[in-house]
Amino acid sequence: MTTSITAPALVRPEDPAYAAAVAPFVTTTAPRPDLVVEARSPADVVAAVGWAREEGRAVTVQATGHQLLADLAGSVLISTRHLDDVRVDPLTCTAVVGGGARWQQVIAAAVPHGLAPVCGSSSHVGVVGFCLGGGHGPLSRAFGAGADQVRRVPIVTADGVERDVDATHEPDLFDALRGGKTGFGVVTEMEIALHPVARLYGGGIFFPGEASPQLLHAWREWVATLPDDATSSVALLRLPPDPSLPPPLQGAFVTHLRFTFLGTAAEGAALLAPMRAVATPIADMVDEMPFAAIDAVHADPTDPMPIWDDSATLGALPAEAVDALLAVAGPGVDTSLVMAELRHLGGAIARRPGRGHDAVAGRDAAFNLYALAPMVPPVAAIAPAAARGAVDAVRPWATGGLPNFQGPAAGGRLGALWDDATAAFLAGVREQYDPAGMFRTVGLLG
Ligand SMILES: Cc1cc2nc3c(=O)[nH]c(=O)nc-3n(C[C@H](O)[C@H](O)[C@H](O)COP(=O)(O)OP(=O)(O)OC[C@H]3O[C@@H](n4cnc5c(N)ncnc54)[C@H](O)[C@@H]3O)c2cc1C
Structure with missing residues (x-):
């Protein structure tokens, strides 16, 4: 890949940094992607997705590796673990969270303002993966699922375009990202609501x-x-x-x-x-x-x-x-x-x-x-x-x-988790934004 991605962002299986770059929390199987892109900016993600599209390569995404959904073998893994910046706005009670940030980073930034996120049982889990899948935690019965807190999602889709998605900009994609879990692109940031819980x-x-x-x-x-x-x-x-x-x-x-x-x-x-x-x-x-x-x-x-x-x-x-x-x-x-x-x-x-x-x-x-x-x-x-x-x-x-x-x-069988109407809606959004199935090749969706 001779793109604008900066070294040492590209990590190959023979590189000493490979083991750390792919290391998941769930170690049941050793992930063996063909190539890891350690994204340090949204531009890195854009470049990586663009290259993968031109090469016809499957793309997988990992932040913390807390969810072993599929074998990564043969894919280009875009690791978002370095996209971990968190900015809290106490006036709007929101946080803008990098695509690889963990809940512990959000909690550390929110608590000084007397605010709390709707996180799960473990703050080591990644924010984006949690919210993409719904997200249920100790505050969810009071404030809703993690996905219900999402206000805006900057995402790089399979065409290599970085989109700023919210309720009025590409609302179908916004709806799909709040609970649809996988197959839409690489989320580079997420804006989420916080709550006054100290x-x-x-x-x-x-x-x-x-x-x-x-x-x-x-x-x-x-x-x-x-x-x-x-x-x-x-x-x-x-x-x-x-x-x-x-x-x-x-x-x-x-x-x-x-x-x-x-x-x-x-x-x-x-x-x-x-x-x-x-x-x-x-x-x-x-x-x-x-x-x-x-x-x-x-x-x-x-x-x-x-x-x-x-x-x-x-x-x-x-x-x-x-x-x-x-x-x-x-x-x-x-x-x-x-x-x-x-x-x-x-x-x-x-x-x-x-x-x-x-x-x-x-x-x-x-x-x-x-x-x-x-x-x-x-x-x-x-x-x-x-x-x-x-x-x-x-x-x-x-x-x-x-x-x-x-x-x-x-x-x-992941697709069977949604009711028929929602499953059909998600399939339609995936078809619109990823017609070649670049993010769907992980065998999850049947
Ligand atoms: C100890 C433990 C406790 C947990 N507690 C809870 C809980 O209380 N409530 C709950 O709802 N869940 C819980 N989970 C499940 C957790 O929410 C999921 O495993 C979630 O997917 C983890 O996200 P991650 O980024 O940490 O993991 P990863 O394995 O890095 O990511 C999992 C998947 O999320 C997607 N993803 C992650 N980041 C991005 C991104 N930037 N762009 C696009 N896709 C992305 C990808 O499809 C990826 O395959 C727990 C899991 C563990 C292991």
Whole structure:
């Protein structure tokens, strides 16, 4: 490539910098793109897409590698990880975020102004990938999905044109980008709304895994009583014997209840009281907390890891569904699952904002089940079956899935996550902006 892209932006498999340039968070397979373009400016992206179009090459995009959707082999990978500038405007309560920025960078820039983004459970996740896929986190029941916060999207499309897309400029592409996940181009920036949230009442409570039957049955009824500014999830965790964990959690089977509430600590404690009464905790870490500490709620892993994940949204969580999940992930079950997590959805997620058009999948779902098994010896071979088994257990209540919670198990079925009308709309927008399928060659969309 002899374009205006500046060295060392081009990285080939034989280059010493290749491993770091492709290194994903999810390390299940080693990504092997033919070429990496480490974009340091939108102009680099324009040049890379233009070259790939002339050469007839497939293009993939990676920011942090938190979502292993497909093999990158044979593609030109445009890495946006260096496009990580974040600018906050406290007057308009918005942030302009680079195409490879992580939530932790947005939080660091927003918190001094008493503002917070609608991020997910882990601030290590990339902003753009999260918002393109919908995006559900601790503030979503109060303020909507991540995609609902998006105001403007500068993007380089397959024709090599940099477009500034919003509700009035190329509105179909704008609607597709808010939830349509992939296949439209390389997002170089995203303008998102922030919210005046400086603190909350929240955290996690670790209960013994043996108490999971009582806890899950109580939880499914309790969440129905919560206001929209309260969010909860519950996870059955089989923790590793990791010496960095507190001793009672090392190698333990636990039930991890997560809770966030935007009202006062006293109101939050009153809301949480019925769950605190179900069992004796190993550790109760729910308290008044600054928004900057939001990662403590889920305590997601931050080191790269090989995993196999599977998931489904649920329309309801009756007692039979809880029993079915416990039968494959509860006490006494021999499983390689490290996590089976139920997230309560609804609230503002269920309400389509603004002009009433977007591509957020699963708005009407009440819950999301996310199952995760490690791809490490000796259990790697059974990881896919373990994760699929958890999803199959609740299949009678499944309504679909959230694009962000799909891994390689989704295969070419990603397109099935949207209702027929939205899927047809997304296909039409992809056909308009990427008729040759430059961004579609990753085998995701069936
Ligand atoms: C530990 C962990 C916690 C998570 N928690 C949540 C959660 O609470 N809620 C939730 O909704 N999701 C969650 N996710 C899923 C996460 O939102 C998705 O994995 C998301 O795609 C990650 O984006 P990324 O840029 O970090 O990852 P990447 O793997 O770099 O990107 C994933 C995909 O996003 C697209 N993409 C990313 N950047 C761009 C860009 N600049 N232009 C065009 N396309 C782009 C590409 O299709 C790419 O293949 C979590 C994932 C992990 C591993």
